[in-house]
Amino acid sequence: MAIAAEHEREAKDRRSVTCMGRRLGGIVETVLGLVLIAIVLINVANAAGRYLLQAAITGTDELMVFAMVFIVVAGAVLALVRRAHIAIDLLPTYANARLRVAIYCFHDLVTLAATAYAAHASWIYVQKIARLGTESMTLGIPMVFPHGALFLGFCAMAVVAGIYLVRDAATLLGLLPASTGKGGKR
Amino acid sequence: MIATLAALPLVLLASGLPVFLVFLAAVAATLAFVLPMPPLVLQQVVFGGLDNYALLAVPFFVFAGDLMGRSGIAGRLIEWVLALTGRVPGSLGVATIGASAMMGAISGSSAAAVAALGKTLYPRLAAAGYGRERSAGLLASSGAIDIVIPPSIAMILYGLAAEQSIPRLFLAGIMPGLIIAGLMASYIIFVAARAGIPRTDRFDLGRILETSKGAAWGILMPVVVLGGIYGGFFSPTEAGGVAAFYAMLVARFVYRSMSWREIVAAAAESAILSAKILMIVATAGVITWILTTKGVPQSITAWLQAMDMSAAEYLLCINLLLLVTGCVLDPTSAILVLAPLLVPVAASLGIDPIHFGVVMTVNLAIGMFTPPFGLNLFVAQSVTGVPAHALYRGVWPFVVVQVVALLVITYVPALSLALGGTQ
Numbered sequence: 001m002a003i004a005a006e007h008e009r010e011a012k013d014r015r016s017v018t019c020m021g022r023r024l025g026g027i028v029e030t031v032l033g034l035v036l037i038a039i040v041l042i043n044v045a046n047a048a049g050r051y052l053l054q055a056a057i058t059g060t061d062e063l064m065v066f067a068m069v070f071i072v073v074a075g076a077v078l079a080l081v082r083r084a085h086i087a088i089d090l091l092p093t094y095a096n097a098r099l100r101v102a103i104y105c106f107h108d109l110v111t112l113a114a115t116a117y118a119a120h121a122s123w124i125y126v127q128k129i130a131r132l133g134t135e136s137m138t139l140g141i142p143m144v145f146p147h148g149a150l151f152l153g154f155c156a157m158a159v160v161a162g163i164y165l166v167r168d169a170a171t172l173l174g175l176l177p178a179s180t181g182k183g184g185k186r
Numbered sequence: 187m188i189a190t191l192a193a194l195p196l197v198l199l200a201s202g203l204p205v206f207l208v209f210l211a212a213v214a215a216t217l218a219f220v221l222p223m224p225p226l227v228l229q230q231v232v233f234g235g236l237d238n239y240a241l242l243a244v245p246f247f248v249f250a251g252d253l254m255g256r257s258g259i260a261g262r263l264i265e266w267v268l269a270l271t272g273r274v275p276g277s278l279g280v281a282t283i284g285a286s287a288m289m290g291a292i293s294g295s296s297a298a299a300v301a302a303l304g305k306t307l308y309p310r311l312a313a314a315g316y317g318r319e320r321s322a323g324l325l326a327s328s329g330a331i332d333i334v335i336p337p338s339i340a341m342i343l344y345g346l347a348a349e350q351s352i353p354r355l356f357l358a359g360i361m362p363g364l365i366i367a368g369l370m371a372s373y374i375i376f377v378a379a380r381a382g383i384p385r386t387d388r389f390d391l392g393r394i395l396e397t398s399k400g401a402a403w404g405i406l407m408p409v410v411v412l413g414g415i416y417g418g419f420f421s422p423t424e425a426g427g428v429a430a431f432y433a434m435l436v437a438r439f440v441y442r443s444m445s446w447r448e449i450v451a452a453a454a455e456s457a458i459l460s461a462k463i464l465m466i467v468a469t470a471g472v473i474t475w476i477l478t479t480k481g482v483p484q485s486i487t488a489w490l491q492a493m494d495m496s497a498a499e500y501l502l503c504i505n506l507l508l509l510v511t512g513c514v515l516d517p518t519s520a521i522l523v524l525a526p527l528l529v530p531v532a533a534s535l536g537i538d539p540i541h542f543g544v545v546m547t548v549n550l551a552i553g554m555f556t557p558p559f560g561l562n563l564f565v566a567q568s569v570t571g572v573p574a575h576a577l578y579r580g581v582w583p584f585v586v587v588q589v590v591a592l593l594v595i596t597y598v599p600a601l602s603l604a605l606g607g608t609q
Contacts, residue, residue, distance in 0.1 A: 033454030043427030047420045061239050069236050075461025085204030086462050092202045107203050110211050117214040121225035150233055
């Protein structure tokens, strides 16, 4: 009885974590949408200002590009969580359940290694430009921020890959039911 | 280096790992174990790849295309094209091709066009006597036109990768896009006449006027986008922003088919799709950078010069290479990795880089629906519900038709360069 209750409590915890994750994903998604709309409006205001008022808004190009970097980093992390990146996923699609989980474990491992290396490379670079105090050309934004976004993105991807690796490995070893081990959209 | 930049990516790609992670893993392995380069090169080139104002065109055009599909602009355009082609034999098939070309002139996203057209036209095509296989095949293949007709995301990326003028590439894509559409329409008319498929409609001026009125805002969109670029009012990147803004206004205030909440949801989905594309752009850039600094394009050029290959032979080899590549790799990745390697060789053989860009784009567009891995096949399969083996049978005639179009476009450069630049 006590073991069953403990399993039920664990399952409930997992469900609430998943629910929280989904809600957080939804919030990030909405922010990304609003940022994209803001970039569109800035772009139109800039083009219109140039022709109608003969005055371009200074620094908008830089601002839009940095906002795009934010969209790319946050969107890429979200797509990784949902396992929705562009891939030729015929092998996982047609593999049987056990082989599929084994392939996912392999993917998780490669993702973890690649993004951890990228985060390491990114960190070295961010430290360097922080020491130099580099700023952007027109707005004077410290370049640590846009570069740091990429660093944080790689870190987040490594964390996501690590969590998936643990879950997929547990599923492969039979410690978790297949549905729990999947994680995200597959 | 061959092991980490060629063999490893192939294995990872085949295993189903996301494309950007395939590139990232290949670069990480090369920098960690093969080349004596500091790791910070990775951050520098990835960030440099994204720190590019022209790339903003990608999220802009993706967003414009998404709004077009959700707001009903696409549906109204389809009805308009149907009214125009009512008297032609195989009119429904011709309308599908025409609607695809119209959608290509607005968004430039092939998969989005296949999804939007498939939902509306597949039931009608199947019921009109085209059969499930041929209908699904037509829908999957008609999406290729979208990639070639401007504005085209594939051409924007080619322009960036090969350092070519994007407005010139857009102009160069018009005639080839129309040739593909014309050949496909001819084939469909032939099929309809042979199979005795009845004409869906009569010529009805009242209906044409009525549908024109409904689709006017959609028809005006390519005029605004392309007219703005070639009238010198804005750059291709700004044109993307204007297209998205225009689509938002039409969806919210003219057709009143979308709420602000739905527009934000469409923007969010477009942002995530753009992130997926741009992560590939950023990571592919590092591979290209490594290959370029190691002199790989120069080695290929020297090798081809030693083989004494003519421009025509080179183009034939490129067509074969890209058709195969297009079957297994999406156009974005293929263009970003291959263009910097192949364009210098093409230039050394006297091939115009603008014409070469059109040839690359058409090749990869065909790959989008060539069995077994073409992306549009998966989209068509999910929209129509036609099984893969049946879809493959339905799509083959259109592969042949488009390969014929490709050969014409490849060996008659004037078709691309008449509008796209000087020969």
